[in-house]
Amino acid sequence: MVGKFSRRDLGKGFGAAFATAAIGGSGTAAALQRTHLSFPKGFKWGCATAAYQIEGAVKEDGRGATNWDLFSHTPGKVLGGDTGDVADDSYHRYAEDTQLLKNLGVSTYRMSLAWSRIFPEGRGKPNPKGVDHYKRVVDNLLENGIEPYVTLFHWDLPAALPGGWQNRDTAHAFADYAGYMAGQLSDRVKNIMTVNELRCFTDLGHQVGIHAPGLKLPAAEVNQVRHHGTLAHGLAVQAIRAHAKRGTQVGIADNTTFYVPVMDTPEHVAAAKKATREMNAMFLTAIMEGRYIDEYLTQEGANAPKVQAGDMAAIGSPLDFVALNIYAPEWVRADSSPKGYATIPHIASSPHMASPWLIVGPEVAYWGIRQVSELWAPKVLYVSENGASADDPVQNGRIDDADRVMYLRNYISQFQRAVSEGYPLKGYFLWSLMDNFEWADGYSKRFGIHYVDFQTQKRTPKLSAAWYKEVIARNAVV
Ligand code: FCB
Secondary structure, X not given: OOOOOOHHHXXXXXXXXXXXXXXXXHHHHHHHHXXXXXXXXXXXXXXXXXXXXXXXXXXXHHOOOEHHHHHHOOOOOOHHHOOXXXXXXXXXXXXXXXXXXXXXXXXXXXEEOOHHHHOOOOOOOOOHHHHHHHHHHHHHHHHOOOEEEEEEEOOOOEOOOOOHXXXXXXXXXXXXXXXXXXXXXXXXXXXXXXXXOHHHHHHHHHOOOOOOOOOOOOHHHHHHHHHHHHHHHHHHHHHHHXXXXXXXXXXXXXXXXXXXXXXXXXXXHHHHHXXXXXXXXXXXXXXXXXXXXXXXXXXXXXXXXXXXXXXXXXXXXXXXEEEEEOOOOEEEEEOOOOOOEEEEOOOOOOOEOOOOOOEOOOHHHHHHHHHHHXXXXXXXXXXXXXXXXXXXXXXXXXXOOHHHHHHHHHHHHHHHHHHHOOOOEEEEEEEOOOOOOOHHHOOOOEOOOEEEEOOOOEEEEOHHHHHHHHHHHHOEOO
């Protein structure tokens, strides 16, 4: 338990609200609605997207090529040879997409900037057309009453940067870009996220090789790439603070791997929390603690990253908020090994959504928020992504994605549990506003609550959009 009130106190509040409404007669139904998994007033509901996944227009207005342009145009790297060349064409249709958001009733929107639209070569002279484009997008959101949360790097790395993330200089180039954009946008953007999902753009790109740039490097080099990623985040936090208007809130969007206790008993709960801290030692743990913990350094030995003076202080720069992308759980149980825990592998019968990696385990939503709160006591937490791929058959013009609704309802219920216990979760961004380029899966996996016909670019709300609209309107799980 953290925060000012306990679950018991909240229960008292609920009791009072229910009693009042019951006396009011016709208010009873509304009160029941409020008492059922409701969120506090002011909870921020939003949707999330990312530049390369939706924008298209890859050669327009001076945009430089990125690692994902090169990767997706390399035969065999993305399913079906799909690329982000056109994607949702949101570069041209952003005003239409703002209206989708407005119709849902969201108060916030998480979007990312394409670094190579601002600095086509990754560094050097800024491209005013790129800057102006994002000012227009942001202004359009604000005019419609939607608060933008801007991510500076969602994996589309300017291809001109020599060595990419293998080169420490890239971390400095990122910080320069971050500081520059903070200066340009912080009069209208109050919340900035540095990077999206450290583990994905480092490990998936450089160890597993299924994301750009498609490398399978040895352990020492992978650890160095990871270090450059966290360093880029830390240097960017410093640069943003140096260039942004006072009061700008800075955080990260991380896909921390969360270990869910197999049962809610003290020994398993403690084991799971320990696992989460240790298994994320190279990412969020380093950022929140400003050091690489001994368990990680011992485990990696000679392969541990080479760290320069000042790096860890930068990496550990205090954050205004921590945002988490929460999807699949890992299961863990306490055991008598020296570590004190054993992870439990997923098996064929583990339920999953259309993406095989997307194991369904709603409890991870609750435990993720709770573990981060207990381990590091961040001031503010957001869910920067949560959502699901589904098959989405189109029938008579309708897309009744009841399975996605099931997924969302169960996860959001677990986030509600975390909020009701006092953990400082202040907002939720659903991934995604609309179907888009799903990285190595191309357009084969749909995550949107709006269906996109990629031939015509027509957007159609799915059942899940209608459902999310109700959740937002009632500020409660429906
Ligand atoms: C996350 C990514 C996001 C999207 C979802 C499904 O890992 O941040 O861009 O692909 O998964």
